[in-house]
Amino acid sequence: MNLSTRHLALAALTLLCAGPLSACQNNASPELAEKSAAGEVQAAADTPVGVAWAPPEVIDLRQPEGLPMQAISIGKPTIYPRCHELFEPEGNPGAWPVEADQAHPALFGCEPEAWLELADPELRLVAYALPRPETGSATDLRLSAYNGAGELLWHRTLSRQHQGKNFNANFRGSFLTRVDGRFICAGTRWQGGTQALCAHQDSGEPIFEGTMNFWSGIAPVGVGAALVGVDINGITLRYPFSGVEMRHRKLEGRGGRTAFYAHTSTHVFFVPGEGDPVLSAWNLETLQLDWQLPLPGRPQPRSGETFEDLGLLVFKLDEHLYALETATGKQRLNLAVGPDNPSLASSAQELLVMVRRSDAPPMVASLNPADASANWAALGPLGSLALSAEGPRIFTRSVRAVREITPADGAQAGAHD
Secondary structure, three states: OOOOHHHHHHHHHHHHOOOOOOOHHHHOOHHHHHHHHHOOOOOOOOOOEEOOOOOOOOEEOOOOOOOOEOOEEEOOOEEOOOHHHHHOOOOOOOOOOOOHHHHHHHHHHHOOOEEEEEEOOEEEEEEEEEEOHHHOOOEEEEEEEEEOOOOEEEEEEEOOHHHHHHHHHHEEEEEEEEEOOOEEEEEEEEOOEEEEEEEEOOOOOEEEEEEEOOOOOOOOEEEOOEEEEEOOOEEEEEOOOOOOEEEEEEOOOOOOOOOEEEEOOOEEEEEOOOOOOEEEEEEOOOOEEEEEEEOOOOOOOOOOEEEOOOOEEEEEEOOEEEEEEOOOOOEEEEEEOOOOOOEEEEEOOEEEEEEEEOOEEEEEEEEEOOOOEEEEEEEOOOOOOEEEEEOOEEEEEOOOEEEEEEEOOOOOOOOOO
16 A cells, blocks of 8 residues: 555654664654654555657747747836845845735746745745855855735745855755645755755744755655655655655666756656666655656756646757656657757646747747647747746746736737847
């Protein structure tokens, strides 16, 4: 039978702490120690489902010919400051700085390192770089929590000054997730470790702050009672109170910077950096393989994106983007995009793709994964670098300016800056 992640993690911690000299004696929290008695043994693994490589007919997004081109209206540009300036105009965090309908474009424009919205309780969390002018390029990470009314509940600062002059070279991205329905964990992935701050979501009181000695191929994600990352050899479940490893599940093949990683809240998708390019879907609750898909080549290592609302995994292989069902591995879209690494977003039941072109305005297209078709395509604002969406609203961003674009009859197709 399949067991909850919490039971798996707690059972693993019970075994890990069984020895009299275990490090858990000093680091384990009484909260988790009490739960460990309820741990159970994991069920045996099932044979993973094998999936065949059979992508649908290609859709070429490089040229208008053959696409259902449509006129769009392009809104006026809004220039947002950097997040630390937006959220701290007087030098300290205050109330939520913009109206509710401007929350998404403001975050898209100021470019935080991570953000997270929760429904129960209603929370909006933002993690952004906090410069220290006296330290050069090294920044700290500010984590701020707001309630549904936009009131500041708490904030914490994670010092990253230990990276010094190597900050930009070692920085690999930040993360923000909820663990066990009670704790917020934020931090930064470095070439030499994973730095994290975990705190109670209601008060911001820290329960752990430090650097865990593992390289993570994904942004760590909360799964049940564990903070889960993926190192060079496998999936690592971490104890959110101390950073101690609760359990480790070895992957098939070696990871690292040349391997492919992507993840959702329930799965990790992995292609080893050497050997046969086989895409594996690992279930983070059972720590077993759900399916495997042999690929005709190796995906670009950092090209993976997932869209849980659509149930899609998207990656780039050669000059094509492929979209697969995360649950089954079935290929849903085959998009010719050329040398660009397109910006992606999801809106309603559509995948949005923006292909940037050096000699023409970018191509923005809405794709229907259900039948592998293009809903519409349009020429976006010249100079656009990124695409985002909130519900039916679609936004593009240039170096600093955010514009809302809307498919609209009668607008001049291809209008641009």
